[in-house]
Amino acid sequence: MMKIDSEKLTIPIYLNTKIVFDMLATIEDGFSEIKNVQISSEVGKETAVSADIGTGNVFAWLNFGASANRKNNNQQSSVITEQRTHTTVSLFQKFRSILEENKLIKGDSDTIVEGDFVELQGTLKTNPLIDFLTNMQELMSLATVFDEKGGNKSKARKMMENQKLNSQIEALINGLRVDGKMDIICKTESKNVVVNTDANYFLNKSMSEITDGNYKILGKVTKICLENEEGISLLRNTAFSKLKIDKMKEFQELFNSAELKPFFGNENVMSVIEGPAIMVIPIAIFI
Template sequence: MEKIEKNKLTIPIYLNTKIVFDMLATIEDGFAEVKNVQTSKSKNRENDLEANIGTNNLFAFLNVGIRGNHKGNSSNGETVVEERTHTPVSLFQKLKGQLDNEKLINRDITKLSIGDFVEVQGTLKNNPVIDMLSGLKELMALANLFVDNKPNNNKKDKLMANNKFNTQIDALIKGLQADGKKDIICEADGMSIVLPTDENYFLNNNMSEVTDGNYKILGKVIRICMDDGEISLLRNTVFSKLQLDKMREFQEMFSNPSLSQFVGDGGIKTVISKPVIMIIPIAIYI
């Protein structure tokens, strides 16, 4: 039995299988057809036989073949064939192992270049804008339950019960999570890391699995802001094109003193300032 390597026994909470398969196919110049290797042992010799078992038995949804390892032995003249099939997680480990062997993974986030494969470990947080808006929305729902029963509503209660304000909050939340895409923020070694994620690659399609936990991330660097610059949390949304965070109406909506306990004295923050980098995550795991 081979020695178990602890670093291979990971639990991915997020795994972009498309990237994993694409990169493995690139490294191997396309996936080979799966081979069934049957070994028959005799007293003095060992024979290896190969039979094609096709590409439709494994990962049919991707229409590719994956190499599997097969072992066989015989006892009392009977041949036993053992088939080993890769799973998406084991293929991720295979890709990670090959990148490690070629020394292609940079683990020093202070010395990064665009396009580097990088592995970092840090605490994951939800998009702070979505967190703030979602919390505000929940409190507004509670406020609406009781506001009609209050004879003298204060300014805060009136704002929380305002239908237009409620609609604006809903639109912002939906816009920041359009098509299942959402930013997750990782804090590691005094640096912020923005991770654009897709809910389709989360365990059980549940983005909440990763927040408020300490995880490792393997991915590719696409933006670096060390000495200057910032990364907008509204980018790639309709709000970015409208420059919503710079609009007077937007600032006024959230600069109301009644909301200071939710958004802070400085108002709502829609950017992550330096030092910050952006990584396309291949996997988030523990």
């Protein structure tokens, strides 16, 4: 019976195939031609040989080495041809195995520096700033729908009906989702991880799978923030990178208003992920 390593039977919900192909091509000094494996059985010997078949299938990839073997038998001469085709997931597992064999992957408890490959496990959550702004936008829409006619409106209600503030929130949300790029947050046992994802590499191009899920992340570290250092801004790649949302007077007044307190509870506006934290370009998110 074939021995199966359960660690290789992973299900990626996010896989950056471009990085996987580039890394494998770099390791192999360029892609080789895909080959058939032909097994020729003759009286007294069995020989494995290979034959080129071209490179038409982008999802196929050649073995890392071809070898010949011989053994004695009394079978009649025959030729068996096999074509082995890799999928994107099997290529990812091949790449991951190479990194593991060469001890190039660091874990949560290791000393990590920028540029390291890391494999971390933790609970994934969508960008908390987007969640907050989206909830705020929905509340502002409700305030407009149930507009109170006449009477004195509270300061919080007037702010929620303010079109300028509404436009600012819309611009912030769009800035955080530009070109399908969006941060997700992974909480491991020892640190926060800001993961720069691209919607194109999610399963079915949907991020719904990750909500509150516990997954592994394989990626490369781009930034490290220690506990006593400035954290990682969730607005860093937007036109609002210099803003401190949690310090803005408008949001503070809305949060502190008795009228809106039931909607937010003890939630805080979080535009910066405090250290210890690292930023990672993900190659795969899997379980």
